[in-house]
Amino acid sequence: MIEGLTRNAARNIFFGGSLFFFLVFIGLTAHSHYYVVTTSTDHAGLTDSVKHGKHIWEQNSCINCHSLLGEGAYFAPELGNVWKRYGGEHSPAGARNALKIWMRIQPTGIEGRRQMPGYDFTEEELDALIDFLEWTSRIDTQGWPPNISG
Amino acid sequence: MRYQTQKVAYPFFIAALVLFAAQVIFGVVAGAIYVWPNLLSEAMPFHIVRMSHTNLLIVWLLIGFFGATYYLLPEEAETEIYSPNLAYVQLGLFVFAGAAALVGYQFGIHEGREFLEQPLWVKILMTISFLMFLYNGTMTLINGRRTAISVVLMMGLWLAAIFWLFAFYNPANLSLDKMYWWYVIHLWVEGVWGLIMASLLAYLVIKMTGVDREIIEKWLYVIVGLVLFSGLLGTGHHYYWIGLPGYWQPVGSFFSALEVLPLFAMVIFVFYMFWRGSRNHPNKSAILWTLGCAVMAFFGAGVWGFMHTLSFVNYYSHGTQITAAHAHLAFFGAYVMLNLAIFSYALPQLRGKQPYNQVLNMWSFWLMTSGMAFMTFVLTFAGVIQTHMQRVVGQRYMDVQDDLGLFYTMRLGAGVVVAIAVLMYIYAMLGPAREQLPAGAPHLAAGGGVKGNP
Numbered sequence: 182m183i184e185g186l187t188r189n190a191a192r193n194i195f196f197g198g199s200l201f202f203f204l205v206f207i208g209l210t211a212h213s214h215y216y217v218v219t220t221s222t223d224h225a226g227l228t229d230s231v232k233h234g235k236h237i238w239e240q241n242s243c244i245n246c247h248s249l250l251g252e253g254a255y256f257a258p259e260l261g262n263v264w265k266r267y268g269g270e271h272s273p274a275g276a277r278n279a280l281k282i283w284m285r286i287q288p289t290g291i292e293g294r295r296q297m298p299g300y301d302f303t304e305e306e307l308d309a310l311i312d313f314l315e316w317t318s319r320i321d322t323q324g325w326p327p328n329i330s331g
Numbered sequence: 332m333r334y335q336t337q338k339v340a341y342p343f344f345i346a347a348l349v350l351f352a353a354q355v356i357f358g359v360v361a362g363a364i365y366v367w368p369n370l371l372s373e374a375m376p377f378h379i380v381r382m383s384h385t386n387l388l389i390v391w392l393l394i395g396f397f398g399a400t401y402y403l404l405p406e407e408a409e410t411e412i413y414s415p416n417l418a419y420v421q422l423g424l425f426v427f428a429g430a431a432a433l434v435g436y437q438f439g440i441h442e443g444r445e446f447l448e449q450p451l452w453v454k455i456l457m458t459i460s461f462l463m464f465l466y467n468g469t470m471t472l473i474n475g476r477r478t479a480i481s482v483v484l485m486m487g488l489w490l491a492a493i494f495w496l497f498a499f500y501n502p503a504n505l506s507l508d509k510m511y512w513w514y515v516i517h518l519w520v521e522g523v524w525g526l527i528m529a530s531l532l533a534y535l536v537i538k539m540t541g542v543d544r545e546i547i548e549k550w551l552y553v554i555v556g557l558v559l560f561s562g563l564l565g566t567g568h569h570y571y572w573i574g575l576p577g578y579w580q581p582v583g584s585f586f587s588a589l590e591v592l593p594l595f596a597m598v599i600f601v602f603y604m605f606w607r608g609s610r611n612h613p614n615k616s617a618i619l620w621t622l623g624c625a626v627m628a629f630f631g632a633g634v635w636g637f638m639h640t641l642s643f644v645n646y647y648s649h650g651t652q653i654t655a656a657h658a659h660l661a662f663f664g665a666y667v668m669l670n671l672a673i674f675s676y677a678l679p680q681l682r683g684k685q686p687y688n689q690v691l692n693m694w695s696f697w698l699m700t701s702g703m704a705f706m707t708f709v710l711t712f713a714g715v716i717q718t719h720m721q722r723v724v725g726q727r728y729m730d731v732q733d734d735l736g737l738f739y740t741m742r743l744g745a746g747v748v749v750a751i752a753v754l755m756y757i758y759a760m761l762g763p764a765r766e767q768l769p770a771g772a773p774h775l776a777a778g779g780g781v782k783g784n785p
Contacts, residue, residue, distance in 0.1 A: 188549040191549045192479070194556055195552045198556055198559070202563040209567075209582070212576070213575045214507060214510070217506040217575065221506060221575070222504055222574050235505065239442060242382060242441055242448060243378075243443070244443060244445045245377070245378030245379075245382050246378045248650045249505075250505075250572055250574075251573075252509065253445055254378070254381055255651060255652060256365075256377050256381070257728075288372060293368060294369075294729075295364075295368040295377070295732075296369060298373075298376045316505075320574040322573065322574060323577055326722065327647060327723070327725075328725040330725050331728060
């Protein structure tokens with residue numbers, strides 16, 4: 182196969198083919214962008230609190246222990262569906278309260294258990310962070326994860 | 332070494348090796364925290380250790396690529412580097428930015444997207460340094476001969492810089508954030524870095540086999556074509572579960588499965604050329620790293636990547652220790668070994684010596700590669716168990732993790748072996764040089780030892 186190919190032909194195939202696949206990729210991601218904004222996420226529901234929550238999530242680099250929609254470190258539980266795992270769909274107030282208590286009692290200091298640092302979040306920051314996790318739990322993720330364990 | 336300004340590469344390689352050592356030390360600490368979870372939990376929590384480990388990796392690999400480019404461009408372009416001083420300033424800026432980020436992390440100063448944790452001003456400094464590098468390299472190329480190797484290499488580096496700009500774009504919508512985040516992460520390591528890898532391998536193969544440039548450059552274009560034809564739409568394998576349309580499952584599965592092809596082609600390429608080549612090159616350790624790079628990249632990126640890339644498999648394995656296993660061997664095989672091959676080839680010439688300390692260098696090769704392979708195996712076992720218990724049976728995350736202790740202990744052991752091997756490598760390369768030429772080839776100079784016959 183390769184004997185019949187000249188270097189210049191190989192070069193032209195490389196440049197032409199790469200450009201073609203790049204344009205297809207750009208086209209598909211442009212459509213995906215539209216799909217995210219209109220269909221799979223609650224784009225209109227991105228309140229200031231959700232945005233603030235995402236900022237807190239980033240500021241404290243939660244992703245370097247936890248995973249979110251399966252991406253991140255694999256050192257601590259998946260949080261894309263933590264809202265559902267805490268029963269937020271059926272009793273939002275209870276889930277919110279339980280998540281706040283959980284974050285407030287860190288670090289547990291239990292010997293032989295992975296430690297989450299304690300963060301001095303205000304009540305408003307905790308609410309924002311939980312709003313962000315609640316918003317995230319409503320993304321249409323094509324049915325992932327397979328079960329509530331995340 | 333035929334051109335004076337090739338020596339610009341020397342401080343780049345030293346800086347890269349120092350940061351490599353630091354990266355591995357943070358890696359061992361992270362592995363130790365998996366075994367003793369209370370270790371450093373207040374002083375240096377896991378997320379700080381991990382971001383230090385991953386950022387150091389990216390920074391030293393890039394510095395290695397910069398150095399490799401400065402080293403080979405004069406030979407390829409047949410002209411001196413446009414501005415050696417600009418190269419030194421650029422290196423200083425990059426190392427300063429990387430070191431500042433690293434120190435800042437220890438005090439909790441960081442941003443929060445994975446691998447893009449550098450504070451904004453550090454990102455800007457790195458961008459400036461990268462642009463200085465591109466300007467310097469491009470001007471050198473314009474002034475001289477343009478070969479396929481130098482053009483593909485510079486194209487890979489230019490595209491890397493362009494996609495890096497998405498690091499500055501952080502939409503509030505998490506699904507959009509993730510989609511564009513992969514423009515940096517995937518399009519780097521499974522896209523344009525493939526151009527850098529293939530062109531650097533082609534350079535090493537030309538130098539050490541003496542096979543005709545025409546043939547090697549044809550292979551190079553075929554390989555980088557396969558890289559981008561599969562890798563661009565292969566990005567889809569990250570788009571299955573983050574809120575993007577369902578069509579990414581067939582598209583991502585198909586094209587990312589094809590990502591094995593360029594990696595397999597690279598194995599065939601390097602072995603075929605060394606088999607065909609007439610030159611009995613005395614730098615046996617550089618040959619070993621070159622062959623090893625293609626093989627381990629094929630297993631780490633190709634085989635381990637394919638293992639969990641199909642969407643109906645990934646549905647269960649996504650974000651488990653299987654991903655961690657793949658990531659470790661892929662980065663090691665494709666990019667760490669590539670840099671170590673370049674260093675092994677170039678440092679004797681930069682230090683004005685025949686190939687030296689080759690036995691120690693080759694021992695470090697086998698020890699490091701075995702250590703990484705063992706680490707990958709145990710993480711794969713851990714990942715398979717995790718996938719079954721957590722994703723199929725539905726047990727809680729932490730309960731499953733508690734049952735994986737044996738694998739994490741073995742991973743730490745493997746990590747310690749790798750760290751020892753890295754120190755051996757650095758000593759072999761930068762320590763006192765003892766010449767060790769293979770029997771039967773003492774008259775052959777390493778690379779440019781003989782004028783005009785690099």
